[in-house]
Amino acid sequence: MTRYSIFSLARNALTGHKNWPQAWRSPEPKPEYDVIIIGAGGHGLGTAYYLAKNHGITNIAVLEKGWLGGGNTGRNTTIVRANYERTENELFYEHSLKLWETMSQDLNFNVMFSQRGVINLAHSDAQVDAFQRRGNAMILNGSDAMLLNPAEIKARAPHLDCSADARFPIKGGLLQPRGGTARHDGVAWGYARAADARGVDIIQNCEVTGLDISNGQITGVQTTRGAIKAKKVGIAVAGHTGHLATMAGMRLPIESHVLQAMVSEPVKPCLDTVITSGAVHCYISQSDKGELVMGGDLDFYNSYAQRGNFPRIEDVVSSVITMFPSFSRLRLMRTWGGVMDMSMDGSPIISKTPTKGFYINGGWCYGGFKATPGSAWVFAHTIANDEPHELNGQYRLERFQQGHMIDEHGAGPTPGAH
Amino acid sequence: MLEIKCPWCGPRAQTEFSYAGDATLTRPSLDTATETEWYEHVYLRGNPRGPHDELWHHAAGCRRFVKVRRDVTTHEIIATAGPHEHLGGGGK
Ligand SMILES: Cc1cc2nc3c(=O)[nH]c(=O)nc-3n(C[C@H](O)[C@H](O)[C@H](O)COP(=O)(O)OP(=O)(O)OC[C@H]3O[C@@H](n4cnc5c(N)ncnc54)[C@H](O)[C@@H]3O)c2cc1C
Numbered sequence: 107m108t109r110y111s112i113f114s115l116a117r118n119a120l121t122g123h124k125n126w127p128q129a130w131r132s133p134e135p136k137p138e139y140d141v142i143i144i145g146a147g148g149h150g151l152g153t154a155y156y157l158a159k160n161h162g163i164t165n166i167a168v169l170e171k172g173w174l175g176g177g178n179t180g181r182n183t184t185i186v187r188a189n190y191e192r193t194e195n196e197l198f199y200e201h202s203l204k205l206w207e208t209m210s211q212d213l214n215f216n217v218m219f220s221q222r223g224v225i226n227l228a229h230s231d232a233q234v235d236a237f238q239r240r241g242n243a244m245i246l247n248g249s250d251a252m253l254l255n256p257a258e259i260k261a262r263a264p265h266l267d268c269s270a271d272a273r274f275p276i277k278g279g280l281l282q283p284r285g286g287t288a289r290h291d292g293v294a295w296g297y298a299r300a301a302d303a304r305g306v307d308i309i310q311n312c313e314v315t316g317l318d319i320s321n322g323q324i325t326g327v328q329t330t331r332g333a334i335k336a337k338k339v340g341i342a343v344a345g346h347t348g349h350l351a352t353m354a355g356m357r358l359p360i361e362s363h364v365l366q367a368m369v370s371e372p373v374k375p376c377l378d379t380v381i382t383s384g385a386v387h388c389y390i391s392q393s394d395k396g397e398l399v400m401g402g403d404l405d406f407y408n409s410y411a412q413r414g415n416f417p418r419i420e421d422v423v424s425s426v427i428t429m430f431p432s433f434s435r436l437r438l439m440r441t442w443g444g445v446m447d448m449s450m451d452g453s454p455i456i457s458k459t460p461t462k463g464f465y466i467n468g469g470w471c472y473g474g475f476k477a478t479p480g481s482a483w484v485f486a487h488t489i490a491n492d493e494p495h496e497l498n499g500q501y502r503l504e505r506f507q508q509g510h511m512i513d514e515h516g517a518g519p520t521p522g523a524h
Numbered sequence: 525m526l527e528i529k530c531p532w533c534g535p536r537a538q539t540e541f542s543y544a545g546d547a548t549l550t551r552p553s554l555d556t557a558t559e560t561e562w563y564e565h566v567y568l569r570g571n572p573r574g575p576h577d578e579l580w581h582h583a584a585g586c587r588r589f590v591k592v593r594r595d596v597t598t599h600e601i602i603a604t605a606g607p608h609e610h611l612g613g614g615g616k
């Protein structure tokens with residue numbers, strides 16, 4: 107792998123950028139690997155990278171039915187944060203946030219991680235109290251948090267309607283200064299390039315259509331490019347987790363739903379932080395290209411289609427305009443959707459399964475992008491050692507049966523509600 | 525926007541309904557069900573990729589539940605019926 111640096115940039119500029127080497131190979135699948143990872147999103151590619159880097163396992167294939175990064179990794183609103191109240195979640199997401207802080211250097215790929223801060227708005231006094239408690243919990247768990255009053259929020263987001271007669275008056279907010287956004291495609295590309303450099307085969311246009319299991323042990327997979335053997339198979343297929351689990355004869359505590367996002371036409375810089383509101387349920391930031399990136403609720407019905415319906419678009423846009431009245435002048439440029447793996451307690455599943463050698467990484471709900479490095483780190487550990495890492499034992503599949511749900515919002519077993 | 529044919533009110537816009545999820549689940553018997561049966565009922569879903577039988581509540585209409593068979597890969601609505609009626613073959 108040629109290292110990217112100011113020198114390689116200068117050298118290639120002199121030759122008209124015609125001699126850059128390919129970032130990764132496109133190998134033919136081998137008949138057998140030590141480990142197969144299904145799904146070349148950030149989680150799958152990252153898992154392969156850490157298996158190679160942290161555990162010395164390099165005979166790995168990552169199988170992708172489309173193109174790498176074409177799933178939710180390339181469809182999300184790129185918000186990265188670690189602002190959870192529950193210790194089980196906070197320790198995991200804080201570990202992930204730390205990995206974000208060194209990701210570009212580690213991968214030698216600029217993922218444009220921008221720690222512009224993430225602000226959660228409070229619209230009632232009770233919510234201010236709850237945020238104070240949550241912020242304290244975050245600090246106790248080694249993360250960073252700051253409670254802001256409305257004047258401090260106004261100073262950070264001048265276009266936000268902080269007036270007393272706003273439809274949803276702003277009473278305060280919880281800021282995580284180290285949170286922010288990243289270039290989502292860059293994360294997939296960076297992990298792909300770094301994994302490939304360590305010998306991982308990334309095989310695109312290769313859909314897994316069946317799992318080979320004999321005597322309770324996984325032995326390989328069936329794909330559109332033939333059968334491939336492996337004694338360890340991990341899935342990181344986001345919204346398709348339930349579909350893959352069916353191939354192993356399992357029903358999961360997961361439903362697939364569609365989540366939409368949208369961007370406005372690009373404008374000059376006007377919002378240099380991330381504003382989210384759980385009560386109104388919308389979140390907004392400005393991309394480096396100048397588009398305002400917006401999202402909100404699920405469409406609220408089961409879906410495996412990567413597109414949603416108009417009522418939700420209207421909903422998100424009206425929420426944004428309520429909070430930022432001046433944005434009503436902007437035109438909407440693009441909308442899209444992704445298939446979300448909504449779990450029954452709103453927390454992910456990173457776990458062994460009853461089938462030996464078969465591992466699950468899914469149930470990411472609205473928030474798996476920020477988890478990418480942490481999830482890949484612990485999933486690699488789980489696969490390499492056939493035991494969870496100390497940060498993902500709580501995300502075991504059996505927790506639902508054992509009564510150890512990690513329900514951050516207390517929403518109960520209704521996947522759409524998390 | 526989805527157009528859902530309510531057996532009582534006729535074709536209505538999706539926004540009049542709220543979604544109530546998987547219609548294939550049967551509540552276990554209070555007297556005899558085991559913990560495992562309850563776990564399976566409360567937490568596990570088939571989550572099929574294809575035709576899906578689901579319940580919608582006609583909240584801003586007749587306020588009855590409607591059973592809908594919808595292909596979740598295309599959002600096409602294949603059939604609708606009352607909550608206890610059968611929709612015919614093809615669904616899960
Ligand atoms: C609109 C939207 C906004 C979001 N906003 C945020 C946000 O702001 N912050 C945040 O933290 N998270 C957000 N998320 C969630 C986040 O995007 C995901 O949780 C995360 O990217 C999941 O990564 P992944 O690698 O697990 O999945 P993906 O990137 O979806 O990768 C899974 C891959 O598996 C492949 N695959 C599926 N089935 C098969 C098969 N049978 N064989 C081979 N390959 C298969 C798919 O093609 C896909 O490429 C958002 C999601 C959406 C849809």
Ligand SMILES: [Zn+2]
Nearest residue numbers: 530533582586
């Ligand atoms: Zn009706």
